Amino acid sequence: MTRPYVVTNVTIIDAVRMISKGFVKVKDKKIVAVGEGEPQAEYGWERIDGQKKILMPGxxxxxxxxxxxxxxxxxxxxxxxxxxxxxxxxxxxxxxxxxxxxxxxxxxxxxxxxxxxxxxxxxxxxxxxxxxxxxxxxxxxxxxxxxxxxxxxxxxxxxxxxxxxxxxxxxxxxxxxxxxxxxxxxxxxxxxxxxxxxxxxxxxxxxxxxxxxxxxxxxxxxxxxxxxxxxxxxxxxxxxxxxxxxxxxxxxxxxxxxxxxxxxxxxxxxxxxxxxxxxxxxxxxxxxxxxxxxxxxxxxxxxxxxxxxxxxxxxxxxxxxxxxxxxxxxxxxxxxxxxxxxxxxxxLGFSNAGFIEEGYDADFIFINSDQAHMIPRINHGTLVYSATGRDVTDVFVEGKPLMRDGRLLTVDEEKIRHEAMAASEKLADDH
Amino acid sequence: MTRPYVVTNVTIIDAVRMISKGFVKVKDKKIVAVGEGEPQAEYGWERIDGQKKILMPGxxxxxxxxxxxxxxxxxxxxxxxxxxxxxxxxxxxxxxxxxxxxxxxxxxxxxxxxxxxxxxxxxxxxxxxxxxxxxxxxxxxxxxxxxxxxxxxxxxxxxxxxxxxxxxxxxxxxxxxxxxxxxxxxxxxxxxxxxxxxxxxxxxxxxxxxxxxxxxxxxxxxxxxxxxxxxxxxxxxxxxxxxxxxxxxxxxxxxxxxxxxxxxxxxxxxxxxxxxxxxxxxxxxxxxxxxxxxxxxxxxxxxxxxxxxxxxxxxxxxxxxxxxxxxxxxxxxxxxxxxxxxxxxxxLGFSNAGFIEEGYDADFIFINSDQAHMIPRINHGTLVYSATGRDVTDVFVEGKPLMRDGRLLTVDEEKIRHEAMAASEKLADDH
Structure with a gap:
């Protein structure tokens, strides 16, 4: 995903604000624009539909x-x-x-x-x-x-x-x-x-x-x-x-x-x-x-x-x-x-991450908010009092997707789980 | 699901015991047998594969x-x-x-x-x-x-x-x-x-x-x-x-x-x-x-x-x-x-529920234990310290399935979510 892209129709929440329906533009590892409503069309940009998702900082x-x-x-x-x-x-x-x-x-x-x-x-x-x-x-x-x-x-x-x-x-x-x-x-x-x-x-x-x-x-x-x-x-x-x-x-x-x-x-x-x-x-x-x-x-x-x-x-x-x-x-x-x-x-020494804001690293995640335990209203409390890690669907770091729709893209999950089970069985004290 | 059935290859945990690989037989709303290993074949019984699942009381x-x-x-x-x-x-x-x-x-x-x-x-x-x-x-x-x-x-x-x-x-x-x-x-x-x-x-x-x-x-x-x-x-x-x-x-x-x-x-x-x-x-x-x-x-x-x-x-x-x-x-x-x-x-006045044991009502759920946050070992602590409701895949009450593989069978989930959103919007104080 080296093309610039824009996430649209998404609820944006970070520690200082919430946009109920907005967009986030990502280019060269950075967030380059955040706004309400629909973004202006730009030629050659990919679109990611963020409907029924919350986009928040990783x-x-x-x-x-x-x-x-x-x-x-x-x-x-x-x-x-x-x-x-x-x-x-x-x-x-x-x-x-x-x-x-x-x-x-x-x-x-x-x-x-x-x-x-x-x-x-x-x-x-x-x-x-x-x-x-x-x-x-x-x-x-x-x-x-x-x-x-x-x-x-x-x-x-x-x-x-x-x-x-x-x-x-x-x-x-x-x-x-x-x-x-x-x-x-x-x-x-x-x-x-x-x-x-x-x-x-x-x-x-x-x-x-x-x-x-x-x-x-x-x-x-x-x-x-x-x-x-x-x-x-x-x-x-x-x-x-x-x-x-x-x-x-x-x-x-x-x-x-x-x-x-x-x-x-x-x-x-x-x-x-x-x-x-x-x-x-x-x-x-x-x-x-x-x-x-x-x-x-x-x-x-x-x-x-x-x-x-x-x-x-x-x-x-x-x-x-x-x-x-x-x-x-x-x-x-x-x-x-x-x-x-x-x-x-x-x-941890990453001074350019943690907000959904222009100029910050594009480190963000999507939460599936279209679930019974999240509705009927979305706000900062949703992320603290209702969401768990199991509600995360997508993960991006410096703009690059590490998980899309629940599928890990950079590591071999099945192999890793298998190796963890095998390594655990070898631990002497695990009996 | 009026046929009797047996859940096989499943990890069984209730408040008093754990069976790493066992089976649970269900007939006429009740648990009729629980055991380790493979159950004896019975003619006309359905089989549900419980591999990589934990079966626990609802x-x-x-x-x-x-x-x-x-x-x-x-x-x-x-x-x-x-x-x-x-x-x-x-x-x-x-x-x-x-x-x-x-x-x-x-x-x-x-x-x-x-x-x-x-x-x-x-x-x-x-x-x-x-x-x-x-x-x-x-x-x-x-x-x-x-x-x-x-x-x-x-x-x-x-x-x-x-x-x-x-x-x-x-x-x-x-x-x-x-x-x-x-x-x-x-x-x-x-x-x-x-x-x-x-x-x-x-x-x-x-x-x-x-x-x-x-x-x-x-x-x-x-x-x-x-x-x-x-x-x-x-x-x-x-x-x-x-x-x-x-x-x-x-x-x-x-x-x-x-x-x-x-x-x-x-x-x-x-x-x-x-x-x-x-x-x-x-x-x-x-x-x-x-x-x-x-x-x-x-x-x-x-x-x-x-x-x-x-x-x-x-x-x-x-x-x-x-x-x-x-x-x-x-x-x-x-x-x-x-x-x-x-x-x-x-x-709540249900004296015949809460254990995975012969004679008890067949009220039980499956947890997907084949996930990174659950491995490499399963025990009572897994259910208390690692699992959340989002790890539940199947739900049975008196033997009847209410959810199978994450799909609700007895209620219209989409309609209910939609109606909840609509009802919430009508609440005057929700602004």
């Missing part, structure tokens, strides 16, 4: 571990320690590059199907493969080689070098659709000295830092005991969390940490379903938003969710605080949609 | 207002008082029997599509029509004519008589698939004297009582001020909530009320999404379950949800308490599935 998933898609459903309803010790770590130990690749491919299928156009992926296996597969799939991604730094100084140095090199290679991808990030796993799995060094190297290479932080109450307590400060405050003070860094989870944070995150321009990846399912807690989303901290949404891995559907994250993010605070307006659909689209794109 | 939705499906999305993110005063009540005032019928029909389409086989429906309009349409659709339901008793004594008497007559007529439906219930709206909309009389008449007619109760903190506080007891304790003491009654919401209840509900055999309809979305609060589900109170799940109306998908209720019911209590095992998938199936059936 969703952005700012936290995940794609190889772990293979561990979906391996362990539900277990306390975190048992979940890790008895199920996840033994299963992860059995993963290798090949099975990790099968998990990443499965994740990519699921993400495209559910309307995600851009994602973050941190893991330690099959990194080159993940980059190649993402390029091939047509998606956008911020990729990182995760680092747990329990080893010797020498091992730490090697890990860091490999991680930096990998992130650099992603930054200079052929397609321009990849970004690289530096991801030390967490303050409790990386010594402070290692975090400092990681930050220095990341800055040197102009790479953003991402880190799991303040996920559980236990982590925060132990960090305070050891360092005299809770982890977010500590890493802010250390200059490890700075402008453009991504703090993942940030469930247990205090008021001064909220101010610190805001003042330092740190992004937060809010992972409501994973935080609930693992019993980690509930991040203070309304407070994060009141502090104007740029919050985006992440699914975390399918092992703690159990899907990669950002629509589910939107609904959960919107729902839980209304009940908790006993205020139906504790959250609103437009803000939630902003988190799942433009905030996500910004958090 | 879901039961124990609370809703089907005509309000027409109000889906009319108002999101507004505080309860403004939601009611500015949006819902004016829109409801504009509803009539005809538009209510359009809403009920739309609800039935959505419910069948999302795997619900049995539902509760309380409203004050188009009751005969709702009964007729339910019969026609092939679904099971507990129907009631809701009563708000602000009027004169005479008006109250008339309302009560009409409601009792309606419930009786449902109890004696031709198909046997309907039940009737008596539904005084709430303690704050019905004087105590009216509730007493309603209960007396309901007992006389052997009809169960359902009531919205303890939905908001405000309601509970005002009830205590007026009557010296919180509403659940009060209605237990009054003998208005008794064995087989259905307390809807029960969000704000204290410890002695938990014991009272248990001791008196009262069912609870838990409506997690509606309670969250309206800012009502979060019902103490783990405590209800610890007290062995029979809890089932309800969507409430689409105006406060915004879908009628019981899969969404399952996931929400399972998720929120894990995070709140910071315990990943605060809930578990099997218990949640029990709530959505057998507990729901019992709550």
């Amino acid at each position: 969703l952005v998933n700012t936290h995940g571990h794609t190889p772990m898609t293979l561990l979906r459903g391996i362990s539900d309803d277990l306390p975190l320690e048992r979940w890790l010790n008895e199920k996840i770590w033994p299963a992860e130990a059995a993963l290798d590059d090949e099975s990790a690749a099968a998990g990443t491919a499965l994740a990519i299928v699921e993400m495209i199907r559910s309307g995600t156009t851009c994602f973050a992926d941190m893991y330690h296996l099959n990194r080159e493969g993940a980059a190649a597969l993402t390029e091939e799939s047509g998606m956008k991604a911020s990729l990182s080689r995760g680092m747990i730094a329990f080893g010797s100084k020498k091992e730490q140095q090697e890990k860091l070098k490999t991680a930096i090199d990998y992130a650099k290679s992603c930054q200079s991808s052929a397609s321009g659709r990849l970004r690289g990030a530096v991801f030390p796993h967490a303050p409790y799995t990386c010594p402070l000295e290692f975090l400092r060094e990681t930050k220095a190297k990341a800055e040197e290479a102009a790479l953003p830092l991402q880190i799991h932080i303040a996920e559980t109450r236990k982590e925060v307590k132990e960090h305070e005991t050891k360092h005299g400060l809770p982890p977010v405050a500590h890493l802010l003070e250390e200059g490890i969390l700075t402008k453009g860094s991504l703090a993942v989870h940030a469930v247990h944070i205090n008021h001064s940490e909220l101010t610190g995150l805001k003042d330092n321009g740190v992004h937060v990846s809010h992972n409501p379903q994973s935080n609930l399912k693992l019993g980690s807690g509930i991040a203070p989303l309304p407070q994060l938003l009141n502090h104007h901290i740029p919050v985006s949404l992440g699914t975390d891995s399918a092992a703690s969710n159990n899907t990669l559907d950002v629509f589910d994250e939107m609904r959960q993010a919107a729902m839980v605080h209304k009940g908790l605070e006993e205020e139906a307006n504790a959250t609103d659909a437009q803000t939630i949609l902003e988190m799942a689209t433009v905030n996500g794109a910004n958090a | 879901l039961v939705n124990t609370h809703g207002h089907t005509p309000m499906t027409l109000l889906r999305g009319i108002s999101d993110d507004l505080p309860l008082e403004r939601w009611l005063n500015e949006k819902i009540w004016p829109a409801e005032a504009a509803l009539d029997d005809e538009s209510a019928a359009a809403g009920t029909a739309l609800a039935i389409v959505e419910m069948i599509r999302s795997g619900t086989t049995c539902f509760a429906d309380m409203y004050h309009l188009n009751r005969e029509g709702a009964a007729a349409l339910t019969e026609e659709s092939g679904m099971k339901a507990s129907l009631s004519r809701g009563m708000i008793a602000f009027g004169s004594k005479k008006e109250q008497q008339e309302k009560l008589k009409t409601a009792i007559d309606y419930a009786k007529s449902c109890q004696s439906s031709a198909s046997g698939r309907l039940r009737g219930a008596v539904f005084p709206h709430a303690p704050y909309t019905c004087p105590l004297e009216f509730l007493r009389e309603t209960k007396a008449k309901a007992e006389e007619a052997a009809l169960p009582l359902q009531i919205h109760i303890a939905e908001t903190r405000k309601e509970v506080k005002e009830h205590e001020t007026k009557h010296g007891l919180p509403p659940v304790a009060h209605l237990l003491e009054e003998g208005i909530l008794t064995k087989g009654s259905l307390a809807v919401h029960a969000v704000h209840i204290n410890h002695s009320e938990l014991t009272g509900l248990k001791d008196n055999g009262v069912h609870v309809s838990h409506n997690p999404q509606s309670n969250l979305k309206l800012g009502s609060g979060i019902a103490p589900l783990p405590q209800l379950l610890n007290h062995h109170i029979p809890v089932s799940l309800g969507t409430d109306s689409a105006a406060s949800n915004n879908t009628l998908d019981v899969f969404d209720e399952m996931r929400q019911a399972a998720m929120v308490h894990k995070g709140l209590e910071e315990e990943a095992n605060a809930t578990d998938a099997q218990t949640i599935l029990e709530m959505a199936t057998v507990n729901g059936a019992n709550a």
